[in-house]
Amino acid sequence: MAFRKRNVAVGASAPGSPAIAPQKQENLPGVRPSPLTSHSVTSTGSSSLDALLGGHGGLALGSSVLIGENGTTDFAGAFLKYYAAEGLCQGHTIHLVGMGDWWLRELPAVAAERSGSRREKSPAEEERMKIAWRYERLGQSGERALPIRQTPSAAGPAKEELPFCHTFDLAKRLTIPQNAKIDHIKISPGDAPFAPVLQSLERILKNSPPTSVHRLIVPTILSPASYPPHASKPENIIRFLHSLRSLLRQHPTKLTAMLTLPLELYPRDTGLVRWAEILSDGVLELTPFPHSMDEASDLASSGGARSNEDQPQGMVKVHKVPIDTERGEGGAGAGNSTGQDLAFTVSRRKFAIKPFSLPPMEGDREAQKEGGGPTKKDLEF
Secondary structure, three states, X not given: OOOOOOOOOOOOOOOOOOOOOOOOHHHOOOEEEOOOOOOEEEOOOOHHHHHHOOOOXXXXXXXXXEEEEOOOOOOHHHHHHHHHHHHHHHOXXXXXXXXXXXXXXXXXXXXXXXXXXXXXXXXXXXXXXXXXXXXXXXXXXXXXXXXXXXXXXXXXXXXXXXXXXXXXXXXXXXXXXXXXXXXXXXXXXXOOOOHHXXXXXXXXXXXXXXXXXXXXXXXXXXXXXXXXXXXXXXXXHHHHHHHHHHHHHHOOOOEEEEEEEEOOOOOOXXXXXXXXXXXXXXXXXXXXXXXXXXXXXXXXXXXXXXXXXXXXXXXXXXXXXXXXXXXXXHHOOOOOOOOOOEEEEEOOXXXXXXXXXXXXXXXXHHHHHXXXXXXXXXXXX
């Protein structure tokens, strides 16, 4: 028979052992608990990308994502710009590697409110909004939920909470706040090109408060335009990724990282890229469509996209998600499965990921017109 003291919670620390107080990360701006696990997650700036990361609704703190892109395009840069813009809107610390202020001036701005939303509402409209404001956008795919409203108390008006994921407009530019926390890290031309990155991260993370959130952004790593040739040596890049993984494990409630890699220069079948994917928590691959494809192409007009702004530019493959669960495929639910075909769309104003499907063949359409397929009369009972 097992004995234990009464009024003692099961799993409580024994006398003399160090007590570990749980940190309430969900109270921080831009951080909330995962609906599947107890991990704290933050948004990448794109709701469609958040839905792909294992069903957690965001990127788990203490994890990294490596995005590889085939071809000579830079669609992966849209991921980084959304990721950085969301961090600035939430007040997070941004660590930018190898890029100057010009890169930050190209970040997308928060999308403006719909026209007429600021006009004075009639009493009837105000009453309708009080009743049904929670159900306005219910059922509209791709729309984010309205921000949580707080009733004003007697002490004073309540402060409106920031949304977990903002809506950005690629046609506009974000105004960098004066109190923004931005750390520009330059690549060293010496024998250890990644040493300044690790030293700056360790110093800032050590001196920052425990409630701060940091985002590391590494655009086009190992690109000859920004990195010296010896940066691609295994003793440099593998050591950097291994040290970054160690920092992420040492600060599981503070740091997240997103990196992009040009697969045209470093294919996935090389050992260097394989090791980079092993040392990364999440791995995505972008495969843009050939430039010869026009708007009238069947592939470009598939996936339910018919307007010019909804034409998919390429395919998305999710090779690994940061956190796996017992539900399989990282816990992704229906419509977010990593096994189905996905396409990304980068238009003048938005960036999104949606399921991809081929349109019906022209032969099938002609057969239906000629009477080869079932008609309305045949389907009547």
